[in-house]
Amino acid sequence: MWSRQRGGLKPLRCGVEQLRCRRREREAALRKARREQQLVSKRLLRDEALEEAEEGCVAMIFGEAEIQQFLRLAQRGTEEKEREGALVSLRRGLQRPETQQTFIRLEGSIRTLVGLLTSNQALLQLEAARCLHELSHSEQSAVVEACLPATSYLLTYLSGHSSDFISPHLTVLEALGYALSQLLQAKEAPEKIIPSVLGSTLPQHMLQLLQPGPKLNLGVAVEFAWCLHYIICSQVNNALLITQGALSTLGLLLLDLAGAVQRTEDAGLELLACPVLRCLSNLLTEAAAEAVGGQLQLRDERVVAALFILLQFLLQKQPSLLPEGLWLLNNLTANSPSFCTSLLSLDLIEPLLHLLSVSNVVSVLVLTVLCNVAEKGPAYCQRLWPGPLLSSLLDTLAFSDTEVVGQSLELLQLLFLYQPGAAQAFLQQSGLQALQRHEEVAQLQDRVHALQQTALHG
Amino acid sequence: MQLPPALHARLAGAPGSAEPLPVERDPAAGTTPFSFAPRLVRFPREHDFFEDGDVQRHLYLQDVLTQVGGAPERPRRPSARVPEFTCQVAGCCQVFDALEDYEHHYHALHRNVCSFCKRAFPSGHLLDTHILEWHDSLFQILAERQDMYQCLVEGCTEKFRTSRDRKEHLVMRHLYPADFRFDKPRRSRGPAVPGAAEQVLAEALGDDRVPSEGDAMEVCSEHVEPSPEPAGERRAYSHRCLTRI
Numbered sequence: 001m002w003s004r005q006r007g008g009l010k011p012l013r014c015g016v017e018q019l020r021c022r023r024r025e026r027e028a029a030l031r032k033a034r035r036e037q038q039l040v041s042k043r044l045l046r047d048e049a050l051e052e053a054e055e056g057c058v059a060m061i062f063g064e065a066e067i068q069q070f071l072r073l074a075q076r077g078t079e080e081k082e083r084e085g086a087l088v089s090l091r092r093g094l095q096r097p098e099t100q101q102t103f104i105r106l107e108g109s110i111r112t113l114v115g116l117l118t119s120n121q122a123l124l125q126l127e128a129a130r131c132l133h134e135l136s137h138s139e140q141s142a143v144v145e146a147c148l149p150a151t152s153y154l155l156t157y158l159s160g161h162s163s164d165f166i167s168p169h170l171t172v173l174e175a176l177g178y179a180l181s182q183l184l185q186a187k188e189a190p191e192k193i194i195p196s197v198l199g200s201t202l203p204q205h206m207l208q209l210l211q212p213g214p215k216l217n218l219g220v221a222v223e224f225a226w227c228l229h230y231i232i233c234s235q236v237n238n239a240l241l242i243t244q245g246a247l248s249t250l251g252l253l254l255l256d257l258a259g260a261v262q263r264t265e266d267a268g269l270e271l272l273a274c275p276v277l278r279c280l281s282n283l284l285t286e287a288a289a290e291a292v293g294g295q296l297q298l299r300d301e302r303v304v305a306a307l308f309i310l311l312q313f314l315l316q317k318q319p320s321l322l323p324e325g326l327w328l329l330n331n332l333t334a335n336s337p338s339f340c341t342s343l344l345s346l347d348l349i350e351p352l353l354h355l356l357s358v359s360n361v362v363s364v365l366v367l368t369v370l371c372n373v374a375e376k377g378p379a380y381c382q383r384l385w386p387g388p389l390l391s392s393l394l395d396t397l398a399f400s401d402t403e404v405v406g407q408s409l410e411l412l413q414l415l416f417l418y419q420p421g422a423a424q425a426f427l428q429q430s431g432l433q434a435l436q437r438h439e440e441v442a443q444l445q446d447r448v449h450a451l452q453q454t455a456l457h458g
Numbered sequence: 459m460q461l462p463p464a465l466h467a468r469l470a471g472a473p474g475s476a477e478p479l480p481v482e483r484d485p486a487a488g489t490t491p492f493s494f495a496p497r498l499v500r501f502p503r504e505h506d507f508f509e510d511g512d513v514q515r516h517l518y519l520q521d522v523l524t525q526v527g528g529a530p531e532r533p534r535r536p537s538a539r540v541p542e543f544t545c546q547v548a549g550c551c552q553v554f555d556a557l558e559d560y561e562h563h564y565h566a567l568h569r570n571v572c573s574f575c576k577r578a579f580p581s582g583h584l585l586d587t588h589i590l591e592w593h594d595s596l597f598q599i600l601a602e603r604q605d606m607y608q609c610l611v612e613g614c615t616e617k618f619r620t621s622r623d624r625k626e627h628l629v630m631r632h633l634y635p636a637d638f639r640f641d642k643p644r645r646s647r648g649p650a651v652p653g654a655a656e657q658v659l660a661e662a663l664g665d666d667r668v669p670s671e672g673d674a675m676e677v678c679s680e681h682v683e684p685s686p687e688p689a690g691e692r693r694a695y696s697h698r699c700l701t702r703i
Contacts, residue, residue, distance in 0.1 A: 026520065030513045122562040153634045178519075201611050201632055226515065233503040258469055271518055274511045278501075285500040301476050305469040312459045320510035327499060327507070334496035337478035345476055347462040354459045372496045377482035410494040417484050446491035 062093040067103055071112045074124065087116070087127035094134035103135070104146040114150045117172050129175040136179030145193070147179055155205040170217050173209070177223025184230035194236045203231070203241055207249045212256030218268055221253075225275035232282045239288040247289060247298045250280050258306035261313040270318045273310055277324045284331040301342045304332065308348055311355070319358060326355075326365035333372040340373045344383040349373075353392045360401040367396065367407035374414040381418035389415075390425055397434040402443050409447040416454050423455045431455060584610065591621070 062070075070093075073086035093099040103109050116128035135143055154176055180202075183193055197203070206224045210216075228246070232238055253276055261269050280298070283289055289297060307329055314321045332339045343349060352370070356363050370389075373380050396408045415422040435452055438444045488494045501507045545552045545560065547568045554560040570585040571578045574593045579585040587608065590597050600606055605617040607624040611632050618624040628634040 023517070026517060027513055030516050031509060034509055034512055120563060120567055122559055125562075153632075199631075201614060230503065233501065233508075235500075235502065255469065262466065271515070274515065278508070278511070282500050285498040299475045300473045302469055302471070302473060305465050308461060308465060309469065312461055315459050318514065320514070323507065324511055327501075331498050334498050337481050338475045341476040341478045344479070346465060346468060348465075351459050351461055371494050375483065375487055375494065375496060377480070377484075379479040379482065383479070407494075410488075410492055413492045414487060414494070417487055450491055 060093055061096050061098045062090075062102065064102055064106055067093070067099070067106055067109065071109060074116060074128075075112060080121065080123070083121075084123050084127055087124065087131060091127065091131045091134055094131055095137075097138060097140065100135060100138045100143045101140065104143050110146055110150055114154065117150075117154060125169075126171055129172045132172075132175045132179055136175075136182045145183065148183060148193070148196075151176060151180055151202065155202065170220060173217075173220045174223055177209075177220060177227060181223055181226045181230060184227055184234075189230065190234040190236055194231055194234050197231065198237050198240055203228075203244055203246075207244060207246060210249055210253055212253050216256070218272060222268075222271045222275070225272055225279065229275040229278045232279050235282075238283055238286045242283060242286060242288040246279070247283055250276055250283070251298050251300060251303050254280065254310070255302055255306045258309040261309060270314065270321060273314070274321055274324060277310075277321070277328050281324070281328040281331050284328075290335075298332075299338065301339070301346075304329075304339055304342045304348070305346060307332070308346075308351060312351070315355070315358070322355065322358060322362050323365060326362060326369065329369050330365060330372065333369055337376055340376055340380060343369075343373060344380065349384060350388055353388055356392055356396060360399070360404050363396060363399070363401075363404045364407050367404070367411055371407065371411050371414060374411060374418065378418040381415055381422075384415070385419050385422060386425070390422075390429060394429055394431065394434050397431075397438075402441060405438055405441075405444055406447070409444065409451060412451055413447070413454075416451070423458065427455050 067090065070086045070090040074083050074090070077083040077086065094103060113128055113131060116124055117132065119125045119128065132147065135147055154172070183189065184197070186193065206228055209224045210221055210228070228241075228250075232241065232246075253272075257269060257273055257276065284298065307325060311322065311325045311329075314325055333343065343352075349370075352366055355366050370384070374384060393408055393412060396404055399405055399408075412426070416426075432452060432455065435448050438448050441448075542553055542555050543560075545554070545563065545568075547564075550568070552563055554563065567578045569578070570582055572585060572588055572593070574589070577588065579588060587610065591607065597606060601619075605619050607618040607621050609616040609618075609624060609627060609632075611628070614632070616624075616627055616631075618627060
């Protein structure tokens with residue numbers, strides 16, 4: 001279930017070091033693009049792929065007549081090879097925006113494509129899925145929007161097979177999810193597209209495709225999890241998603257992910273973890289998430305256990321995703337005495353402290369979560385004490401990052417307030433000296449002085 | 459990062475939440491110059507917080523697209539070749555030399571087949587609905603007096619008086635294309651003409667001779683009476699039990 005079905009490896013044309021260098025360049029280009037709000041640009045996705053795939057061949061621009069010919073051949077050709085060939089040619093042409101425009105304007109073209117996507121010939125279905133891939137690369141929203149009506153129908157057709165998915169169906173599903181995710185990423189999506197998606201059964205289909213179990217396919221789940229993320233972070237109507245069970249489905253999926261990372265070395269689970277963490281975190285901020293009712297809420301302590309297993313996994317595999325995991329932990333613990341208690345009773349404070357050395361962003365988040373626990377009062381601080389917390393705090397006070405130090409000071413105030421003996425122990429461990437180095441820092445000095453007073457005079 | 463061994467057991471254990479320790483706040487907590495208060499945090503789509511994850515996602519997509527875009531002329535055939543064999547379903551003579559192709563074929567054409575009219579459907583649910591609406595005389599009687607045509611989308615509880623009303627609902631509410639269909643009619647021609655199903659499908663898409671009620675679940679308007687002889691399909695069997703009531 002969790003293995004990715006990927007095609008064969010590309011032949012290695014250059015050394016490993018060159019590949020790494022290449023990847024760093026690509027990463028830098030993507031970061032730059034995102035900062036310029038250009039990450040949605042399909043050109044970024046296409047340029048690399050085109051260069052490598054086409055190797056000098058330029059895709060042709062096809063006119064109406066040619067497209068019609070290809071579609072006719074694909075639909076009604078007698079020879080299987082002929083039909084596939086027609087679709088391959090069409091796909092090549094669809095790499096050009098001009099051909100894409102012509103295609104969607106041609107009456108019946110999408111309909112024919114949908115028919116081929118549900119063909120009983122596996123290879124035709126695969127090629128049709130590739131055509132859909134091409135269309136979803138379009139810069140022009142009109143093209144991608146033209147595919148939207150087909151999605152609901154296709155999902156009904158494909159989910160009918162959910163008892164045992166076969167390979168071409170999975171490919172079509174994945175292509176569909178990808179196309180949808182591109183559509184949902186568009187700038188105009190929150191006003192134009194997301195409301196109509198929310199008004200259809202697409203969200204229910206998506207959630208169904210994210211149900212953990214033997215039928216869950218990683219590639220498909222990744223695409224639809226990203227779709228959900230784009231919908232949720234656009235904040236159009238998240239309450240509706242919650243009533244459809246999004247919190248419990250995603251919560252169960254998180255549990256499943258944690259189980260999977262323990263079992264397999266397989267690369268790729270972080271691709272699913274990221275959007276799931278984001279969806280859960282954002283959904284938890286909705287008022288509907290706290291509504292009385294139980295069923296739809298996220299209360300299960302196993303979620304905390306799962307999250308820590310994932311944090312450990314991310315620390316190894318993708319440390320840049322640690323902030324997202326800790327963001328979820330913050331939203332779980334902020335207003336929940338129950339989850340704070342779980343952190344304590346499951347002995348998770350020490351593992352949390354281990355993350356303090358990863359990065360400044362991570363440290364601030366760790367300290368924030370600890371503050372969430374400590375601010376609940378003496379019963380909680382008691383369980384935080386003694387343990388390694390004090391020495392960790394003394395370490396963070398040695399950081400130069402103002403935000404890290406600031407958050408440490410907040411935590412110290414809470415500990416001094418609720419835990420008798422904390423101030424004393426702090427003094428004994430040269431806490432005052434640790435505070436001194438920040439006495440002149442504008443954002444910190446008031447808090448430093450306050451703590452010095454408390455430590456010395458109680 | 460060492461996790462306590464009991465944690466994995468907890469994950470595998472029963473659902474449940476911790477009984478919370480008593481909460482007791484001091485008003486002095488988080489007061490000037492301090493400011494901490496627990497806060498739910500939400501990030502909108504363009505927030506910088508998402509930069510790392512977004513970049514990783516796009517790197518992955520670039521890799522995938524290179525593979526998809528660079529697909530060879532002849533799509534890969536992952537399944538092993540075997541000596542040619544014929545589909546064993548009565549009346550079907552399709553020949554295969556790869557197991558995956560056969561699996562796909564069987565799934566598409568033989569898996570959920572109506573034993574009365576031989577149409578194939580993509581799912582058990584759609585087949586059940588078809589049998590109910592087309593081969594169940596009780597349904598027809600009831601349909602004269604009440605809304606019997608159930609929406610085809612699982613989870614939607616709407617019912618309609620006519621199949622045309624239902625079709626309109628599917629198009630308007632569930633964004634179905636105006637001329638969708640799910641059934642794959644029986645092959646009217648001889649054996650193993652590749653694309654026969656698509657041809658009938660294609661014709662029906664633009665076909666005006668389908669009567670005014672025409673929609674995805676029917677090709678012609680006649681109703682077929684349940685056949686007396688036992689059918690191979692289990693659904694037909696359970697259906698026959700129904701009509702005896």
